[in-house]
Amino acid sequence: MTKPLPAFKHLALADDAFREGHALCPGCEEAITFHALGRATDNGRKTCLVLGTSCGEVSTLMYPNTIAWGRGTSEPDRIEKSIGIIHNVFESAPTVAEAICDTADMLSQVGAWQGPRPNVLAWSGDGGALSIGLRALLHTIYRRAAIAMFVNINEVFANTGFQYSPTAIPFADSSTLPYGGPAEPIDHIGLALVAGAEFVAQASPAFAPFFAEVVSEALSIETGTAVVFVPSPCIAGWKFEEGMTADLGKLASTTGLFPNFRKRRGQPGELKHVPDKSKRPPVEEFLALQRRFEHLVCRQDGKLVTVTGKEQQVAAIQSYADRNVERLARWGQFP
Ligand SMILES: Cc1ncc(C[n+]2csc(CCOP(=O)(O)OP(=O)(O)O)c2C)c(N)n1
Numbered sequence: 079m080t081k082p083l084p085a086f087k088h089l090a091l092a093d094d095a096f097r098e099g100h101a102l103c104p105g106c107e108e109a110i111t112f113h114a115l116g117r118a119t120d121n122g123r124k125t126c127l128v129l130g131t132s133c134g135e136v137s138t139l140m141y142p143n144t145i146a147w148g149r150g151t152s153e154p155d156r157i158e159k160s161i162g163i164i165h166n167v168f169e170s171a172p173t174v175a176e177a178i179c180d181t182a183d184m185l186s187q188v189g190a191w192q193g194p195r196p197n198v199l200a201w202s203g204d205g206g207a208l209s210i211g212l213r214a215l216l217h218t219i220y221r222r223a224a225i226a227m228f229v230n231i232n233e234v235f236a237n238t239g240f241q242y243s244p245t246a247i248p249f250a251d252s253s254t255l256p257y258g259g260p261a262e263p264i265d266h267i268g269l270a271l272v273a274g275a276e277f278v279a280q281a282s283p284a285f286a287p288f289f290a291e292v293v294s295e296a297l298s299i300e301t302g303t304a305v306v307f308v309p310s311p312c313i314a315g316w317k318f319e320e321g322m323t324a325d326l327g328k329l330a331s332t333t334g335l336f337p338n339f340r341k342r343r344g345q346p347g348e349l350k351h352v353p354d355k356s357k358r359p360p361v362e363e364f365l366a367l368q369r370r371f372e373h374l375v376c377r378q379d380g381k382l383v384t385v386t387g388k389e390q391q392v393a394a395i396q397s398y399a400d401r402n403v404e405r406l407a408r409w410g411q412f413p
């Protein structure tokens with residue numbers, strides 16, 4: 079018997095629905111995520127994608143100039159290859175996706191839709207999903223709508239000028255909170271689990287095989303909401319050098335600041351790509367690559383140096399990362 083292909087090989091062979099013409103910054107991790115979604119949705123089902131206002135929306139739907147979505151350049155002749163996109167207001171992506179699910183169910187019940195259930199995806203930034211739209215997201219999860227919700231976590235409201243977002247690492251510089259503040263990131267994974275999500279994951283595309291598995295699993299969930307948080311380096315807001323996107327994506331997990339994680343309801347969770355404490359890179363390795371933390375840490379002659387007087391702030395970030403790993407391990411035991 080031939081072994082089934084791993085998820086990322088399936089994706090590599092699939093027909094991509096994310097195409098040229100987008101205006102995301104070169105080095106933006108969202109482009110990698112969108113290619114994965116574009117390929118994962120080539121699974122024999124019609125796709126409906128709801129984009130909440132965010133960089134991901136304004137940079138890929140520049141009507142009437144370019145629309146960076148679609149398999150090929152013309153209307154596909156097979157419905158399972160088609161991808162319909164709805165752009166809606168900032169905070170309502172999960173609610174609109176839920177309405178699409180309900181409509182598909184009704185059409186099925188009256189016999190007007192005979193195909194397999196469509197892929198219904200929603201996409202929002204962390205500002206849209208975890209700040210202004212948090213209530214909408216939690217109630218969609220609570221109602222167990224069978225959508226796959228993707229939340230792009232770049233720790234700022236990037237599209238409108240890098241304002242502070244509740245996922246920000248303490249003391250990160252943003253346009254509304256220069257030098258940041260001591261508040262720790264909102265517990266987005268805990269909130270999604272407690273609201274009743276069927277599947278919750280945090281996954282970085284920097285770990286391609288794991289990311290492909292998570293995206294495919296999220297699309298397969300039929301009995302409730304799948305929520306995937308995607309930690310996403312933002313080159314313009316975090317101010318890092320070109321070529322560092324994947325390295326930062328990896329360090330976000332390995333330091334414990336945004337570890338890869340997945341959990342199905344009723345099953346134990348799995349923490350991935352976080353070494354044991356003794357082998358874990360210190361948070362300074364992540365911070366020193368970004369100028370939003372230059373008031374705290376820098377590299378001199380290849381060595382990590384903490385700015386004099388900022389030792390307590392760096393220690394607070396390290397403490398958060400360590401406690402975050404412990405907290406996620408505990409969430410893994412949530413029923
Ligand atoms: C109700 C409402 N308030 C404010 C805005 C303006 N707005 C559009 S995008 C955006 C920020 C989006 O931030 P986020 O969701 O984090 O996505 P990102 O741009 O970082 O990808 C804001 C404030 C809006 N469109 N609608």
Ligand code: SF4
Binds near residue numbers: 107
């Ligand atoms: S501003 Fe940040 S999130 Fe927006 S397109 Fe550029 S890198 Fe991506």
